[in-house]
Amino acid sequence: MRKPSSASSRPAQAAPPNPSAKTTPCCSKVGIKRGPWTPEEDELLSKYIQKEGEGRWRTLPKRAGLLRCGKSCRLRWMNYLRPSVKRGHIAPDEEDLILRLHRLLGNRWSLIAGRIPGRTDNEIKNYWNTHLSKKLISQGIDPRTHKPLKPNTHPSTSAAPCSHHHLHDRNNSSSNPSATTKPNPDDKPPITEQDPNPYCHSLDPYDEALALGDLPAIPMSNTPSNPNEEEDEDINYCADDVFSSFINSLINDDAFSAQQLQQQAPPPPPCSGINGVAWDEDPNSMPADADAVH
DNA sequence: AACTACGCCAACCGCAACCGA
């Protein structure tokens, strides 16, 4: 877990040494700045990367004249400064795609982001935690499994607003066993007796196919490149066409199978005027090709 | 106007995967 709050805060100042930590965080060196980036720092980083390119993050700050750790530089570039990063509201079709992909992939934010041009894993993760998970809960849907919540877990009872600051949001993830268990693209998510279907495995042909060796490994692209539509031609945001096609087919197949499931399953708890989510949508209503949003 | 509670999101941390020597 994180260091004590005194050291884990984000002051815009050099962090003190951390003698108690077993491993020294890269940003704990004296003289390394932390906290929000200034426009000057952004400019330094942008200009340097435009000139020298990405990579070698460890030594980049020194070469660029930044008093930041490499991790911080990389994060800033990936999530904010890259020209391909699209900022602003998540469009409805993007939201729909996030829902579908999350249902298929779970909290594999980088994979999800890789399918949504211009969006970063951090942005999608934040959007999920602040919007979509709550939206699903309000619909009586477990945001983790994408299945109807049990009656005694319906928001009208258990999901009542929590008065503690942040506790409500964070409980969504911290109380989520699968959220603390890092999903490994190479491994099937853990299946327990209590939670035999943490990622809707019965509807997760990806993991099944992966386990059967029918799939190429997930391309762990170092740069979850999210080009703008205009940049699709020169930036391959999913390096593996096979994988890309497969995900697309999963999205479509999933919508279809989910619809079937919906027809068989008891009706979900009444929701307050919110449109249906992934599995009760007409597959024909989604883009014919998930890449349509790209 | 002052205060409180809460939502949003940029940024940090730890860990694991990756990769080259």
Add this chain to the structure above:
DNA sequence: TTCGGTTGCGGTTGGCGTAGT
């Protein structure tokens, strides 16, 4: 094969803005 350095990922934190009282 092992080991150490680097990079990427997902979980988490906390500052800031804003709505509500």
